[in-house]
Amino acid sequence: MKNIIILGILILTIVSCNSNTKKSNTTAQNYTKVSQDNPKLIASIERGKIIYNDMCVTCHLPEGKGVPRAFPPLADSDYLRENQNESIKAAKYGISGKIVVNGITYNSTMAPLGLSDKEVADVINYVNNSWGNAINNFVTPEKVSKL
Known part of the structure; x- marks a missing residue:
């Protein structure tokens, strides 16, 4: 025994x-190769992952795939790649109305999540460097504040 x-x-x-x-x-x-060369970006991404898992994962799912026709994908998202400023604003202030992501129209509302500029920067850096995304745009709290 x-x-x-x-x-x-x-x-x-x-x-x-x-x-x-x-x-x-x-x-x-x-994480993409670009992010692995920048220790400040890696730290931001790590913080962003925690925020994503707390605030975003319910709708956009753990792998960033979203829910078809309800919540747009963040993984391999043409909207995210081509509209970085609008994506940052959406994370900060929410978004409503029609957007087209990867050829699919989404017309729902994402309420503001009450994130600080630093939290928005961190979560966008996480999304930009996860799930195969390789968006070379190190977002800082100052950049979020200017938007």
């Missing part, structure tokens, strides 16, 4: 340690 308990604890310890390593490695691998 004692050996079974020890074996169970050993297996639980190995599984727990292994899962944390995988999560850290996966996170680092998901």
